[in-house]
Amino acid sequence: MSQHAIPRLAYFGPVLFSMGFRPFFLLAGLFAAFAVPLWLAVFSGMVTLAGPFDPVDWHIHEMLFGYAAAVIAGFLFTAVPNWTGRMPARGTPLALLAVLWLAGRLAVAGALGLGPVPVMITDSAFLLAIGAMIGIEIVAGRNWRNLKVLVPVTLYSAANIAFHLGALTGAGTEVPRRAGFAVILFLVMLIGGRIIPSFTRNWLAAQQVARMPVPVSRFDGISLTVAAAGLLLWVIRPEGAMSGMTLLAVTGLQLIRLSRWRGIAVRRSPLLLMLHLAYAALAIGLAVTGLAAFGLASPVAGYHLLGIGAIGGMTLAVMMRAAMGHTGRPLVAGRLLSLAFLLVLGAALVRVLAADTMGGLDLAAALWTAGFALFSLRVGPWLITQHAGRKRPSGAAR
Structure with missing residues (x-):
């Protein structure tokens, strides 16, 4: 990691949105504790989800691309400012990203009443936004050696989209x-x-x-x-x-x-x-x-x-x-x-x-x-x- 000195400007917004790890680690922990009991209720037939995935696919998707995505986002939005020496994403942009992640979870569960394609777009938008934002920051900070982090993030985002397409088309x-x-x-x-x-x-x-x-x-x-x-x-x-x-x-x-x-x-x-x-x-x-x-x-x-x-x-x-x-x-x-x-x-x-x-x-x-x-x-x-x-x-x- 680069040891750039990050500018410390006064921040007057909610503490939760002052650094990237705060909202996403909180969301990850709460979601992990909530999603597995919900999965058991779905698996046992007590609860039915109206989303585009069958129960097993929903469980796998939400652990891989819901929980893990929140942790990865929290890590990256905390690490990238250290790499680049630039101000971290915080305040309204960070809050909007958190809302976008939540929208993905609700859409995949069928809580927003969307069809399969809008669900895919809503859910995929989060990882695409993460990739775009960290790419912009790394390029702006001329931290070229860490640009390679975009490779796994892009592959991860592509796997998520492919998951939706597999369920949508019946390809598996x-x-x-x-x-x-x-x-x-x-x-x-x-x-x-x-x-x-x-x-x-x-x-x-x-x-x-x-x-x-x-x-x-x-x-x-x-x-x-x-x-x-x-x-x-x-x-x-x-x-x-x-x-x-x-x-x-x-x-x-x-x-x-x-x-x-x-x-x-x-x-x-x-x-x-x-x-x-x-x-x-x-x-x-x-x-x-x-x-x-x-x-x-x-x-x-x-x-x-x-x-x-x-x-x-x-x-x-x-x-x-x-x-x-x-x-x-x-x-x-x-x-x-x-x-x-x-x-x-x-x-x-x-x-x-x-x-x-x-x-x-x-x-x-x-x-x-x-x-x-x-x-x-x-x-x-x-x-x-x-x-x-x-x-x-x-x-x-x-």
């Missing part, structure tokens, strides 16, 4: 579903490979530990290249020896990366340990998905290990840390947030181990919901109130 959503997974998983590998060793190194240095994580090197670049190729092959052809062998190779490379980051040394820092555990869930999920390509494991188990354990666990841990750091709180998880993370990891395990029972499905949903409810209760107040160490400008709206 399986390929765009895997494409959405693949883009998010690649972002986890890319961003995780930067922040996990960096945060670990900082903590170990403060503890005066001599042995540090291995710095980012050519090996990381090679492992990411192999991962991109493996994920692309899986998107196109999820079954077969070629996909299976490639995914297992990706698993091995990611486990080697993880072993170089000294995770065992941060066991006394739950906030750091969460990142390492979520990355381990990524490797395990990739391994199960690779075995599923050979017919030796359930593809659904792989999806849920990756979706709940890797994506859910990593995004939850990143939101916790970013919210603490950017609102002036100590970087200490505490019992409540540590429990929230463990509940989400527990949801992944239960969903995989008791997948064939309604009781297991209910328990996994309850654990996930409780984890994100705890996150929202603990972190939510930080996101809507002023920085803990900073006074509000004189005359600011209260």
Whole structure:
């Protein structure tokens, strides 16, 4: 990340819209806690949604392109100003983006009474706007090396549009579903490979530990290249020896990366340990998905290990840390947030181990919901109130 000094002009609007992570992390946490119980009600037939997707597609779409999109937006609108040295999006533009995200969720659920094409346009507009805004900021800031972030954002947006088109035309959503997974998983590998060793190194240095994580090197670049190729092959052809062998190779490379980051040394820092555990869930999920390509494991188990354990666990841990750091709180998880993370990891395990029972499905949903409810209760107040160490400008709206 660039260390440009960002201009600090007085902001007089609502605190919630003063930085990108605030509204989108709050929306992500609340939506994650709400959407899964709603999915159970839909799955059991208690509730019917009038949107364009069948119940399973709705659940998958909203986790991949609803929840995850909010987290990615919050991360990007907080990171891009650090890259470019320009003022962050805030105030009315940020509020309008949040409204656009909410409109997408309501449209997909059928709450706006729109047809399939208007639903697609409404839902797709959010990711297209995100890509356009960060592209403009990066170009305006002449931060050319980070322009490559537009590649995964564009692919992610295209996968979302393809998901809608697959449902609309009857072609199916399986390929765009895997494409959405693949883009998010690649972002986890890319961003995780930067922040996990960096945060670990900082903590170990403060503890005066001599042995540090291995710095980012050519090996990381090679492992990411192999991962991109493996994920692309899986998107196109999820079954077969070629996909299976490639995914297992990706698993091995990611486990080697993880072993170089000294995770065992941060066991006394739950906030750091969460990142390492979520990355381990990524490797395990990739391994199960690779075995599923050979017919030796359930593809659904792989999806849920990756979706709940890797994506859910990593995004939850990143939101916790970013919210603490950017609102002036100590970087200490505490019992409540540590429990929230463990509940989400527990949801992944239960969903995989008791997948064939309604009781297991209910328990996994309850654990996930409780984890994100705890996150929202603990972190939510930080996101809507002023920085803990900073006074509000004189005359600011209260």
